[in-house]
Amino acid sequence: MTPTLWGRATSVNVQKVMWALAECEIAHTRIDAGGRFGRTESDEFGAMTPLRRVPVWQEDGITLWESHAILRHLARGPAAALWPETSAERATADQWIEFTTTTLLPPLIGVFYQKVRLAPPDRSVDLLSTHLGGLDTALDILDARLADSPWLSGPSFSIADIAAGSPMYRYFTMDIPRPHRPALADWYARLTKRSAYRETVMTSYDELRGA
Ligand SMILES: N[C@@H](CCC(=O)N[C@@H](CS)C(=O)NCC(=O)O)C(=O)O
Structure with a gap:
């Protein structure tokens, strides 16, 4: 099959x-x-x-x-x-994948709903502010990691970069404030150079917009 x-x-x-x-x-x-x-x-x-x-x-x-x-x-x-070589790097990849689930995605999805998916009358300024605050915390953590390491699990690109990198196209293209985080911006720039990322992730989300 x-x-x-x-x-x-x-x-x-x-x-x-x-x-x-x-x-x-x-x-x-x-x-x-x-x-x-x-x-x-x-x-x-x-x-x-x-x-x-x-x-x-x-x-x-x-x-x-x-x-x-x-x-x-x-x-x-x-x-x-896409699976790192060493046991330590594999554990580190897992750690960043869990971080993506628990800390990065909830506020990022919340912001995406408030800015894109909900129709303007259904949006909430308070909820947007709460989600942007949570997102700032998560992105500061990612930025600090990426200042120390080229990829999330260590020296090589891995499934951890795929898990956390997938929602980044939305983050970098939504109409929201984006405090400068140099290491995060550099990592994202490197993701956008990968043809697989451009083909599968950097695609229009217009059909998801609330009326
Ligand atoms: N934790 C699940 C979440 C799956 C999920 O929420 N999928 C969304 C799309 S991102 C979904 O199925 N939404 C309903 C739909 O598309 O009809 C995963 O990572 O696979």
């Missing part, structure tokens, strides 16, 4: 997987699901994931949901180039 990625290309969590697949030129089929494509309420989809969210990865012997679990799975197999 050709491995299948389920999920719409405008989802930041699907983009992580698309990016890893593109970096390593892994053959697969992608089926649009979620958002305007629907499908997630079908029995077939519910049988793959109780969350009914995207992405879902299907290959012989395994059906996986949760984008970071999919990244780790690929990095232990066909995307081994």
Whole structure:
């Protein structure tokens, strides 16, 4: 069976997987699901994931949901180039992936909702300010790490950069204040030089805008 990625290309969590697949030129089929494509309420989809969210990865012997679990799975197999060599660097990659889930993504998604996804009458100045505050904290931490290390897990690009780097295109293109963080800006500039990033992540999110 050709491995299948389920999920719409405008989802930041699907983009992580698309990016890893593109970096390593892994053959697969992608089926649009979620958002305007629907499908997630079908029995077939519910049988793959109780969350009914995207992405879902299907290959012989395994059906996986949760984008970071999919990244780790690929990095232990066909995307081994994205898994650091040493045990310490692997643990460090894991640490930054967890940080992405717990500390970076919640405020970044909150800001994205307030600036893009919600229609202007549904937006809240107070919530935007709260989310921007949380985002500042997370980005200061990332900036300090990247001042010390070229990539999040150490000397080489890894799935940690994919997890944390995927939402950065939205961060750097939304109409929001962006305090100068030199190491973060340099890391992002290096991400944008990767053709796989440009093809899978640096794509329009206009269709997600609230009316
Ligand atoms: N923690 C999950 C979150 C998955 C998630 O929230 N996916 C969103 C898209 S980014 C979703 O399925 N939204 C509903 C939809 O697209 O219909 C992961 O990392 O895979």
